[in-house]
Amino acid sequence: MIYHGTLAIQPLDGIWSLHLPREGAWKNEIDRKELTIKIGKWKKTVVVTDKEPSETAFRTQIQIRKLSGSYEIGPFIGILTVAGEDSFLGNRTNFTDILETGRKQGALAYVITVEDINWELETAVGSIFDHGRKIWVKESLPIPHIIYNRIPNRAAENRPHVISALEKLSASETTTLYNPRFFEKSHMYHILQKERKVSAFLPETVPFSRENLVNMAGKHPILYMKPTNGKAGRGIYQLQRKDDRYVLQYQLKKKNIKKFFQTLYGLYYVLVRMVKEPYVIQQGISLATYQDRIFDIRALAQKDGHGEWGITGMGIRIAGAGGITTHVPRGGSIGEPKNVLSAVFPDSDSDRMIASVHNTVLMIAGVLENEWPALAECSMDIGIDKQGKMWFIEANSKPEKFDEPHIRKLSLKRIIEYAQHKSGFKKIHAQTNKNDNVEET
Numbered sequence: 001m002i003y004h005g006t007l008a009i010q011p012l013d014g015i016w017s018l019h020l021p022r023e024g025a026w027k028n029e030i031d032r033k034e035l036t037i038k039i040g041k042w043k044k045t046v047v048v049t050d051k052e053p054s055e056t057a058f059r060t061q062i063q064i065r066k067l068s069g070s071y072e073i074g075p076f077i078g079i080l081t082v083a084g085e086d087s088f089l090g091n092r093t094n095f096t097d098i099l100e101t102g103r104k105q106g107a108l109a110y111v112i113t114v115e116d117i118n119w120e121l122e123t124a125v126g127s128i129f130d131h132g133r134k135i136w137v138k139e140s141l142p143i144p145h146i147i148y149n150r151i152p153n154r155a156a157e158n159r160p161h162v163i164s165a166l167e168k169l170s171a172s173e174t175t176t177l178y179n180p181r182f183f184e185k186s187h188m189y190h191i192l193q194k195e196r197k198v199s200a201f202l203p204e205t206v207p208f209s210r211e212n213l214v215n216m217a218g219k220h221p222i223l224y225m226k227p228t229n230g231k232a233g234r235g236i237y238q239l240q241r242k243d244d245r246y247v248l249q250y251q252l253k254k255k256n257i258k259k260f261f262q263t264l265y266g267l268y269y270v271l272v273r274m275v276k277e278p279y280v281i282q283q284g285i286s287l288a289t290y291q292d293r294i295f296d297i298r299a300l301a302q303k304d305g306h307g308e309w310g311i312t313g314m315g316i317r318i319a320g321a322g323g324i325t326t327h328v329p330r331g332g333s334i335g336e337p338k339n340v341l342s343a344v345f346p347d348s349d350s351d352r353m354i355a356s357v358h359n360t361v362l363m364i365a366g367v368l369e370n371e372w373p374a375l376a377e378c379s380m381d382i383g384i385d386k387q388g389k390m391w392f393i394e395a396n397s398k399p400e401k402f403d404e405p406h407i408r409k410l411s412l413k414r415i416i417e418y419a420q421h422k423s424g425f426k427k428i429h430a431q432t433n434k435n436d437n438v439e440e441t
Helices: 092-105 160-171 185-193 210-219 264-274 337-344 350-371 405-423
Strands: 002-010 015-019 034-039 042-049 058-067 070-074 076-081 108-113 123-130 135-142 146-149 176-178 205-207 222-227 237-242 245-252 255-261 279-283 293-303 309-318 333-335 377-384 390-396
Touching: 034 070, 058 092, 058 108, 058 123, 076 092, 076 405, 092 108, 092 123, 092 405, 108 135, 146 405, 160 176, 176 405, 185 205, 185 279, 185 350, 205 210, 210 222, 210 264, 210 279, 237 264, 245 264, 255 264, 293 350, 293 405, 309 337, 309 350, 309 405, 333 337, 337 350, 350 377, 350 390, 377 405
Parallel strands: 015 042, 076 108, 076 146, 146 176
Antiparallel strands: 002 015, 002 058, 034 042, 058 070, 108 123, 123 135, 205 279, 222 237, 222 279, 237 245, 245 255, 293 309, 293 377, 309 333, 377 390
16 A cells, blocks of 8 residues: 655754645554654654645655555655766756656655765765755665666766666666666667668668778768767768868867868878767768758657656757757757658658657667666657658667757656656655645555
8 A cells, every 4th residue: 555645854954754644544554653764774764744844844745655564655766976076967957857856746856976875784875955945955865766877978987986886776676777878879770780670770880990981981972970979969070072072071069160181091081180089980861951951850768657668759950050960059959840841741741750750769769678678768869861761860878858848847757757667656646735745545
């Protein structure tokens, strides 16, 4: 049996209180003024009351269940990052949005760093956001039921102690870790190319080398060079042959830069000096254009409260004038899928095209999950060429925030609902009084 209530935490004095409805079935079960809550080796004494929580306390909807004579509250969701300047690294706006969504939907979410996990005691120093004082407050908390991996970059994720922590969390029988590590382009394409149903959507992709550059330039009129561990359009180069010259184009922030070369060999030696990390060479697609600008479709796939993949939303990303990437920070803009596809392909059914993109994204997400079982969300860029054929361009295992408000709102809900599903706590469906206390059996 699961009961719902409000958990209030007074960060300054460490007092926790559980606020339950004045009337309800819980009174037959929880007939005491205090409960000892346990999660692993962590335990906490919680004051039980039917009074209103203090306005100065951090308050969140929460769920209570009885297990083998003791009580458990949850789910506890840890947003995992690493220690850094001013306590921890990461997008704090994103973190506070997740905490606030958990507070409303029935989960205690908090930020933890790899460095603040005490493996022996099975505890962590967690950070919760005090809206009243507009500060982050630290609290001794358990290793959560669910760990949502938001370590912000590959350099941090590749530190030996971080790798060790992720391995421990992955092997844990009491904690669910999602998502996996950042995707690496060469590995991801290798996995996808092995699946016949997916390989038809993949542009040819090979490691960067002089030999591969010459071979690929002889086969494809447009090439892209991309860092294998890149994101957000950073470090991408486009190569085209025009008349008797090769044109190399790239972007520095929102500025387009072009360089011209007489030979591929001369171009290669310039590129070698410019790229300082592993790269791939990828077949360029003659993408369809909207108002003379290339565009692609960015879709967000997430698992829901039943553990099933679904499309949270998708939007069009349109390159800036003369741009080679569609990323908004690099001069791109946002479009609405139905409007753009209807304008670009007036003789096609835009709803059917959108449904086809949905199905393709879900199929690819399933293939990626087979390789990375902890995967529970990913964003994908899908290109459409001038003939209307779909192409897989990119996938990101740690999606950034979507700019479309309706996609952003639903994406936050999905994070909490999936955590509730994986932890065995039920979703709160209704909120019925001042404290948002509800009761369910």
